[in-house]
Amino acid sequence: MSGMSADPAQALPAVMSPLSGQMLELDEDDDLEVFSKDMNLMDGSPMNASMPTSPASMINQYKFEEETDAKDIFVTVDNPESHVTALETFITYRVVTKTTRSEFDSCEYEVRRRYQDFLWLKERLEEGHPTLIMHPLPEKFVMKGMVERFNDDFIETRQKALHKFLNRVADHPILSCHEDFKIFLTAQAWELTSHKKQGPGFLSRMGDTVRAVAASVRGVRNRPEEFTAMLEYVDSFGQKMISLDKVTQRIVKEQKEYLGELKEYGPVYTLWSGSEEELVEPLKGVASCIDRCCKATEEQIGHLSENLVPLLHEYVLCTDSVKAVLRRRDNIQAESEAKNDALANRKADREALKEEVERLEDKVECANNALKGDWLRWQGNMRSDIKAAFVSTAEKNVDYYEKCLAVWESFLTSQTAAHDMESNSGHSS
């Protein structure tokens, strides 16, 4: 597997190092200009949740034939606020949209949304496009560690994940055109509530669920090989993500314990300097070096916690999303197969059934094509997300070691200089 060369159709015109050059050169205002026609726009930057998604973070993965326009919609999620009512306390987030799309009446919108609203949007999008792969929402609850719902870190992590979710929808050529997406971005709170109520009724949704359960119980008979391959891949991939998530969290834990001990280490040198005469400078110097390394370590831990950890967690959730998509596709096929069986067995109503069979067969074909297209898109996103996160982590680690190196080198230089000065002034060493 690892020896295969890339499909020419998917060839990257630019290798990664020019990309980092791009990231450094771009000014926010130049966002809209820096595109070649080839660029397919995807959010490749999991780090900058507070900045509007800039084209700098788009990584050219492959040509998406239908797409030649520049990005014309920018969405940000920020500014969490707590709301207290008689019944409950909840957080809303500000969602800002800037767009030049003609479907939108205005070019700028600002609304406030709560988690429930995002959940609603996701369900609507899934209903409309059951076999498109969406980036996952952050989890509803966090069981581990009994994190309090309104803990600052939790809110910040959730906000970034919501931002990413929305941006992935905005970047998706099909999903971003969904009516409910537009409503989500533009409707005032009361408008959204009333629109939600207009959705498919309870009974019709129940009917969908019953059909889906029946289909999954029936099972699909002739799943095309490529979808089985996808399932197997996602299974393995999911396991890897879980492992990496665990490993990374363990690293954070070990780093924190290391930092704890390091914080006790420097002061002992300072204590020692109190009983010495000639050794005061070098001892205090070492203490200071250790303290500065402590700060660098703290930064490194922060970076890991805010970047790689959430990203890997997202991809654990992603695999669940993708598995759900594959299941839905299977169900669609199963339904179609069932209707075909019915057709084969029924004598009466054959015309009506035939229509139904054709409709379902079309539905299967659409579903399959949608999935196939989106699969590539998902793989591309995954690759760029993972790559960016690990590259960033590696960079931060280099930065960490460079900082510590500078600290110790400067200590050594000052000690050597002091020593030379002493020798030169005739002081016996």
Next chain:
Amino acid sequence: MTSEKESRVPIMAEGSCLLRKMEISVAEAEKRTGKNAVNMQETYTVYLIETRPADSVTEGHNPVPDSLWRRYSEFELLRNYLLVTYPFIVIPPLPEKRAEFVWHKLSADNMDPDFVERRRIGLENFLLRVASHPVLSSDKIFFLFLTEENGWKEAVFETGFLAKSDSRLKALNATFRVKNPDKRFSELKHYSDELQSVTSQLLRVRARVADRLYGVYKVHGNYGRVFSEWSAIEKEMGDGLQSAGHHMDAYAASVDDILEEEEHYADQLKEYLFYAEAVKAVCRKHELLQYELETASQDLASKKQQQEELAAGTVRTFSFKGMTSKLFGQETPEQREAKLKVLEEQIKEGEEELQKEFVKNAWKDIERFKEQKDHDLREALMSYAVMQISMCKKGIQVWTNAKECFSKM
């Protein structure tokens, strides 16, 4: 190699010392088994001591050094001899008998090869310190230790040093009863206590830091494993993942060498932890002499008082001496008393002289020790900085390589 060691041994006295004339090294360590004092089988380690005249190595001429084997207990015997014979000298310490301040990966086993190797270095360091000492280097027993494998033990015991050693109880007694302690020695003792306390605290914390650092590095090894498994199911990302995984493995493995090097730093700190004890021994000896001097003076004073009372005819207390001289002595009590007084005065003057000599010699060696300590510890701190720098450079390299691999994914 030897020149490296010599630069580590500082401040050689103006007078000739053994190290100028002789190259000394503890070249090897070997395991032996034999029967011990209670006739039981035991395994122990012996160390090969090699010596060679200093100027014997010349262009194209590399003579085989003389050598003999010694075990740790013999080094201990040598040191005990030196402690008793030169109580005014800060005697260089031996490396620890058992591994202490151990962090989890490091073995506390005396037979562990790394421990034996570090002990070999410590023993060589001990010999070099003694050989470069202005006073200790000319000791005959030390010379025999280096040159006479057989009969050395007998020679040591023949010096009768065991009889000269002060009992612990006596020394402890003196600590509590000295009335006029010398301020300089009190301060020195206080400093040694502080040095002991702070170096042992430092060694403990350092060991914990090492333990944690080990954990951090080793966990990264898991990345190697997972990346490798993952690369099997990926097409474009496979190569990058695979090679990044190798770098993660290298990173995890690198901590072993890093921490092994740091053990040398810990050993340097330990040497001064033990040196602090040696300084305290000199202080205790001083206290003992001071106590004996004060006791002698006190005795003299009370004898004088008794004599006066005798002369004045007012015998306050029953004096056995007075009675026996009355009954048996040829001398008069006065004559006897006079004789005793002279004797005791002489004793007191002798004690005073002894004490003055001691203080003079001790203080000279303490000054020498202080300079040596400042020099050595400063070097140790700088070598610690060098180790940290090396560790940082390795880290930069590994993560730069990893970054490149990730970029290619």
